[in-house]
Amino acid sequence: MRVLLVGSGGREHALAWKLAQSPSLSDLHAAPGSPGIAELCECHPIRAEDGEALLGLAGSLNVDLVVIGPEAPLVAGVADVLRHAGISVFGPSAAAARLEGSKSFAKEVMSAAEVPAAISLAVARPPCVVKADGLAAGKGVFVCRSQPELDDALRRVNALGGGMVVEELLEGPEVSVFALCDGSEALALVPAQDFKRAYDGDAGPNTGGMGSYAPVPGLEEAEIEGILGTVHRPVLAELQRRGAPFVGLLYAGLMLTADGPRVLEFNCRFGDPEAQSVLPLLAGDLVEALGAASVGELSGAHIGWRDGAAVTVVIASAGYPDSGDQGSAISGVDAATANGALVFHSGTAQHGGQLVTNGGRVLGVTGLGETILRAREAAYTAAEQIAFEGAWCRRDVALAAAEASR
Numbered sequence: 001m002r003v004l005l006v007g008s009g010g011r012e013h014a015l016a017w018k019l020a021q022s023p024s025l026s027d028l029h030a031a032p033g034s035p036g037i038a039e040l041c042e043c044h045p046i047r048a049e050d051g052e053a054l055l056g057l058a059g060s061l062n063v064d065l066v067v068i069g070p071e072a073p074l075v076a077g078v079a080d081v082l083r084h085a086g087i088s089v090f091g092p093s094a095a096a097a098r099l100e101g102s103k104s105f106a107k108e109v110m111s112a113a114e115v116p117a118a119i120s121l122a123v124a125r126p127p128c129v130v131k132a133d134g135l136a137a138g139k140g141v142f143v144c145r146s147q148p149e150l151d152d153a154l155r156r157v158n159a160l161g162g163g164m165v166v167e168e169l170l171e172g173p174e175v176s177v178f179a180l181c182d183g184s185e186a187l188a189l190v191p192a193q194d195f196k197r198a199y200d201g202d203a204g205p206n207t208g209g210m211g212s213y214a215p216v217p218g219l220e221e222a223e224i225e226g227i228l229g230t231v232h233r234p235v236l237a238e239l240q241r242r243g244a245p246f247v248g249l250l251y252a253g254l255m256l257t258a259d260g261p262r263v264l265e266f267n268c269r270f271g272d273p274e275a276q277s278v279l280p281l282l283a284g285d286l287v288e289a290l291g292a293a294s295v296g297e298l299s300g301a302h303i304g305w306r307d308g309a310a311v312t313v314v315i316a317s318a319g320y321p322d323s324g325d326q327g328s329a330i331s332g333v334d335a336a337t338a339n340g341a342l343v344f345h346s347g348t349a350q351h352g353g354q355l356v357t358n359g360g361r362v363l364g365v366t367g368l369g370e371t372i373l374r375a376r377e378a379a380y381t382a383a384e385q386i387a388f389e390g391a392w393c394r395r396d397v398a399l400a401a402a403e404a405s406r
Helices: 009-021 051-061 071-074 078-084 094-101 101-113 147-160 221-241 276-280 285-293 333-338 374-384 400-405
Strands: 001-008 026-034 063-068 127-132 141-144 165-169 176-184 186-188 197-199 203-206 213-214 247-257 260-267 309-316 325-329 342-345 348-352 354-359 361-369
Touching: 001 009, 001 051, 009 026, 009 276, 009 285, 009 342, 009 361, 026 051, 051 078, 063 078, 063 285, 071 078, 071 094, 071 101, 078 094, 094 101, 094 221, 094 247, 094 260, 101 165, 101 221, 101 260, 127 147, 141 147, 141 203, 147 165, 176 276, 176 285, 186 221, 213 276, 213 374, 221 247, 221 260, 247 285, 276 309, 276 342, 276 361, 309 374, 333 342, 333 374, 354 361, 361 374, 374 400
Parallel strands: 001 026, 001 063
Antiparallel strands: 127 141, 127 165, 176 186, 176 247, 197 203, 213 309, 247 260, 309 361, 325 354, 342 361, 348 354
């Protein structure tokens, strides 16, 4: 099967790495790709949001499947442009991608589908959570435990433009549950937990994600299947009823409360960096599974997960999440991979043969091990070998889970 992967971040690098291992893959291309992705396949300089150019590229390459990684092209309707031309796509239509593109639409769908979720509040009073209604690259959610925090959140959300959603503040561990979807059926992947706040101890502003680990202890296949039954499948049925079947990756961000799982948000694509922890643990042919989902035949597909654990640590540039960095030389990536780590490029570029920074989240370093403790040790050992000006990372990614696994 000939596959075109759309995107350029760490999530897409992880997808390219896993897709390249599929027995049913005959040829892999990416647009626009990255220096890391270019080591796995041919990259084409086409923006992820340029549906017409991607359509022309897919036609010239005679691809069998297009896999769209980021949320922005999905919300913009790139999948629709390709599907209308008869090309199979793993990624939802613009109508279905509104689950991520509009928090208020997602609340409306969850209410109609009777999915347990955080309760919306008519008035913003602390403690609460304030969310930008539209896309904000993971930086549009503000946990407000005090009035000053709430005042700051309201200013920031208003500056983004568009509306907002105010919800109750739930307590408990968070978990990301991904499911491959074909419009009606859902197939769960390994559950993961990410670290959204910038600094150790879950302090500081929300980010696109500073690290992740998988699997999540205590969530076995039976519990995950229960979540699919109460969260994913009711949402799929409601979207299908509305004439917007969801074909792609449905990501439910959940809070495990004392009253059971409650939905915090939906995303319409693989999480980043969670994909960098989840994909290395998948067993089976990912190309075959994504292709089956794209044509509504997921029921015959099987994706399991391997024993062991994965921990991903994001190395960010100085100033992130408020700013990024461009042009700083990066060293140590080869040394990290030589020791068995996976290094996924999130914000890099090539300049004169030198790998350099090109963003806020620069690299994701994934360690693998028999336990979360061993995987965490591998990730941080590898991360310490990588250097560029201003590089930093959280030091407590998966720490509590690793200590619990001792």
